[in-house]
Amino acid sequence: MTPTKLTVASLRKVSLLEGLDDVALGIILKQLTVRRYEKRDIILQKGATDGELLFLLAGQLHVVDYTLQGKEVFLHVIQPGDYFGELSVIDGAPRSASIVAIKESVVAFLSKRHALNLFYNYPSVIERLLIRFAQVIRQASGRQMLLSIPSAHARVYVMLARMVRSPDLHAETSTVTLENVPTQQEIAGMVNTTRETVSRAMQTLVKEGIIKRDKRKIVVLQPEVLEERAMHGEGSLVKETEE
Amino acid sequence: MTPTKLTVASLRKVSLLEGLDDVALGIILKQLTVRRYEKRDIILQKGATDGELLFLLAGQLHVVDYTLQGKEVFLHVIQPGDYFGELSVIDGAPRSASIVAIKESVVAFLSKRHALNLFYNYPSVIERLLIRFAQVIRQASGRQMLLSIPSAHARVYVMLARMVRSPDLHAETSTVTLENVPTQQEIAGMVNTTRETVSRAMQTLVKEGIIKRDKRKIVVLQPEVLEERAMHGEGSLVKETEE
Structure with missing residues (x-):
């Protein structure tokens, strides 16, 4: 993977930011930190209290949980353009699951303070966030039926x-x-x-x-x-x- | 159950509205329609496309889903002060589950348009909504582990x-x-x-x-x-x- 220079253009691929203009994207760009991961690296550890918002720019990640005896349980896939980690930004509680890279990946981090500003200052962002949550909750009920x-x-x-x-x-x-x-x-x-x-x-x-x-x-x-x-x-x- | 006269005081018991002052509550009061239900009455039918936001003022409700063969599956309980139906307000999709009264109940209805105004005009409301969604999603992952x-x-x-x-x-x-x-x-x-x-x-x-x-x-x-x-x-x- 060649090194990625983070640009306003690369932020346009992030679903959460789709409704924002270049000025807004330029501000967010400066607030982001970019990190690279190898396959099998852990991006987030269940129980961590960092509270950052994350964007997957390239690669692929798995959200996983562990049974008390340490068996890994797959929850879902994160694809490029997805954001994640928003639950801890919102409720301040520890991470509910771990996230591991299943191939070489590039992740951008936004601090909790900047993430909250993003949520509350841009109506298009909060609308996308609410719609996503609604989808996740609907999928979860469907899955509950399925697992029964x-x-x-x-x-x-x-x-x-x-x-x-x-x-x-x-x-x-x-x-x-x-x-x-x-x-x-x-x-x-x-x-x-x-x-x-x-x-x-x-x-x-x-x-x-x-x-x-x-x-x-x-x-x-x-x-x-x-x-x-x-x-x-x-x-x-x-x-x-x-x- | 004696007839309830809906007042600003009764709205203060609704968790979603806790951060609002009496002026705001007075406006919402006028937008609400109140309905009473007997035990076993259906308040919302899965698949309906009404899109209203609902508040349980008294009684108790069960959120249920049905298998393709018609077997009822219990999802969760709604207690007085809870709000529900917010998913369809947000994403416009049909109701994901049915809601039945398990005792005599009083429910207030807010139209989709007024509910969206409520969400987007009051920061304390959107904050409560986001925190609730975060909790629901966390519980759903926990339940997924449990059902496995x-x-x-x-x-x-x-x-x-x-x-x-x-x-x-x-x-x-x-x-x-x-x-x-x-x-x-x-x-x-x-x-x-x-x-x-x-x-x-x-x-x-x-x-x-x-x-x-x-x-x-x-x-x-x-x-x-x-x-x-x-x-x-x-x-x-x-x-x-x-x-």
Whole structure:
């Protein structure tokens, strides 16, 4: 990776700052500190109390949490242009999760004081922040429903069925093509299972002619059948592992 | 329930409006519509697109979602003084869950336009809103960890252990008293199991002398042993139901 000179142009790629003019971006530029990370470096440690706002300028990060026994649990992916760490800026509480680089990454840091100024001085920023929070909360409720399904295969089916149901897809034909599908490892994290189980669940669907795979694309050949499988899964909520 | 005359004084009990003076409260008062509900009435229907902001003035509500097969899934409780429905005000998307009265309740409604004015015109309101969102998101990550534990008994232990770990409790003695513990039905909803399973898990702890129960209070006699049980539960994350 060649060294990045941080410019107003590079800030325009940050989703939170999209509504700002060059004057505002110029002010923020001077307040930022840029750091580079290698793969597997830890950017934020759960429990830390620094309170800075962070922007991912290049690379890719994973938000992870740990069980009491130290097992890593994947929460979600951070992509270039995303901001993160805003919870501690707002409530002053320690970091709720850790963030690790999964490839070489460039991160910009904004101090808590400057971040609060950014939130409260620019209406377009606060609006974006609120909309993002609303989305995160909606996703979290959806995920709670998902994780309440005892069968891991059924969770994979439900996740795929939800992608098909997405309002972004205007399915006029009987097949639906899902682009930029998360990797099996990422899906495994989202539905709380192993990559191997995701792979087996997908293989089942391929064998039965319900889906067809092509790199990061999935062609859903029989959306109704997938939906049926998912319904079967969501219906199995009462099955319960007991000690 | 005697009819409530809505006054500035009754608005002071609404958490979102705490920082506002009587002039501001007087303006909001005139914008509100008050409705009463009987037990089991539906206040909001999942998928509705009304976009109003709601305040619970009296009673108690449950936020619930439904599986595709119509099974009700409890999400959380709304208490008097709480506001709700803010997600649709912000992102304009349909209601993500339904809300039902679990006793006679009084709800005040603020139109989307007035709610947005409230958010953007009063810094104390936006600050409270952001802090609340931050809390909801933190709780959701915690719940995601919780629901990833396959054993229902272990989930109950982990939830109790988390209450013991709460920073509000300054445990100087070896026993910890938890006040206003959620009902078994509410705990069942939070950890996604049945009330009967919660009851059995609690009974196990009582029999072993780890906790003692007294109405809505729980005295944790052996917090370290409870913590051990919880750790055992969180460690069992790799057990997985497969088809």
